[in-house]
Amino acid sequence: MQTYITLNDGTRIPQFGLGVYQVPEGEATFGAVRDALALGVRHIDTAHAYQNERSVGRAVKASGIPREEIWITSKLWPHEYGEGKTAAAIDKMLARLDLDHIDLLLLHQQFGDYLGAWRDMEKAVAAGKVRSIGISNFESERLEELCEAATIKPSVLQVECHPYYQQNALKQRIAQYGTVIESWYPIGHGDKGLIGEPVFTRLAEKYGKTNVQIILRWHIQAGHIVFPKTTDPQHMRDNFDIFDFALTDAEMAEIAALDSGKRFFNMTLAQQEASLGSWHPAD
Numbered sequence: 001m002q003t004y005i006t007l008n009d010g011t012r013i014p015q016f017g018l019g020v021y022q023v024p025e026g027e028a029t030f031g032a033v034r035d036a037l038a039l040g041v042r043h044i045d046t047a048h049a050y051q052n053e054r055s056v057g058r059a060v061k062a063s064g065i066p067r068e069e070i071w072i073t074s075k076l077w078p079h080e081y082g083e084g085k086t087a088a089a090i091d092k093m094l095a096r097l098d099l100d101h102i103d104l105l106l107l108h109q110q111f112g113d114y115l116g117a118w119r120d121m122e123k124a125v126a127a128g129k130v131r132s133i134g135i136s137n138f139e140s141e142r143l144e145e146l147c148e149a150a151t152i153k154p155s156v157l158q159v160e161c162h163p164y165y166q167q168n169a170l171k172q173r174i175a176q177y178g179t180v181i182e183s184w185y186p187i188g189h190g191d192k193g194l195i196g197e198p199v200f201t202r203l204a205e206k207y208g209k210t211n212v213q214i215i216l217r218w219h220i221q222a223g224h225i226v227f228p229k230t231t232d233p234q235h236m237r238d239n240f241d242i243f244d245f246a247l248t249d250a251e252m253a254e255i256a257a258l259d260s261g262k263r264f265f266n267m268t269l270a271q272q273e274a275s276l277g278s279w280h281p282a283d
């Protein structure tokens with residue numbers, strides 16, 4: 001049975017989902033979301049920047065599954081931040097998704113007028129357009145700045161998180177707000193070194209699972225919300241098939257010992273801001 005986490009605003013999010021970063025708009029995204037929903041996955045993680053929200057929304061509609069059973073997360077890009085501006089951006093997002101509400105709306109990056117954006121996001125919650133609001137990639141002191149200014153505290157913080165980079169310090173910083181971690185790059189963006197770690201191979205043999213399934217199970221038991229990306233039907237089936245076994249405390253501790261501080265995304269704040277440049281996703 002798949003698991004749910006109750007967020008700090010009382011909503012219940014399916015702990016496992018499908019991420020669609022780098023999945024092209026059109027048949028690829030539509031097919032991946034359709035297949036995931038058919039398997040029983042009830043959570044999709046997209047973003048304006050991924051440019052595939054329309055296909056996500058189409059697949060949700062085509063599934064025939066009641067809307068309230070599916071959790072849709074999307075993210076605003078910094079050019080959409082600012083009081084008034086963000087309200088309009090949320091309406092455009094709803095139109096792209098062709099849905100009447102977004103389950104979880106995130107600030108994708110910690111740049112621009114994120115405080116103004118947050119005020120509009122809070123208003124969108126009050127208006128019933130968005131159920132839950134959170135942030136992504138806020139790892140600098142801007143995290144505390146936003147959390148202190150917020151009336152509604154962020155429900156989630158979506159950041160790079162995997163066995164090599166377990167985010168323990170960040171977890172301590174967000175505990176006081178009741179915010180939980182969503183893991184991006186949960187399997188290291190497919191990194192063979194991470195996936196091939198001997199501890200995962202040994203545990204995979206013990207439980208009759210794959211190394212990736214052991215990593216994903218570790219995320220679940222560590223309390224992370226997780227949405228590996230895949231367009232491969234076998235990987236998709238495997239990734240969701242992690243709810244019929246449990247790692248022991250000793251095994252969780254063995255995996256905790258892999259925390260080496262190695263990130264796959266290594267830009268400083270200034271480099272990140274420069275890399276955003278003037279690019280922004282099309283409406």
Ligand SMILES: NC(=O)c1ccc[n+]([C@@H]2O[C@H](COP(=O)([O-])OP(=O)(O)OC[C@H]3O[C@@H](n4cnc5c(N)ncnc54)[C@H](OP(=O)(O)O)[C@@H]3O)[C@@H](O)[C@H]2O)c1
Nearest residue numbers: 019020021045184185186187188189190228229230231235
């Ligand atoms: N907020 C942010 O800034 C941010 C940044 C990055 C990612 N994200 C979110 O996090 C999601 C996941 O991150 P990600 O897609 O970059 O990395 P990931 O999920 O860690 O890894 C995806 C890679 O692993 C492969 N893979 C998936 N399942 C597998 C399996 N069972 N066995 C072997 N290989 C497998 C996939 O290839 P196949 O398709 O061939 O299976 C793909 O190459 C994204 O889709 C997005 O929703 C957010």
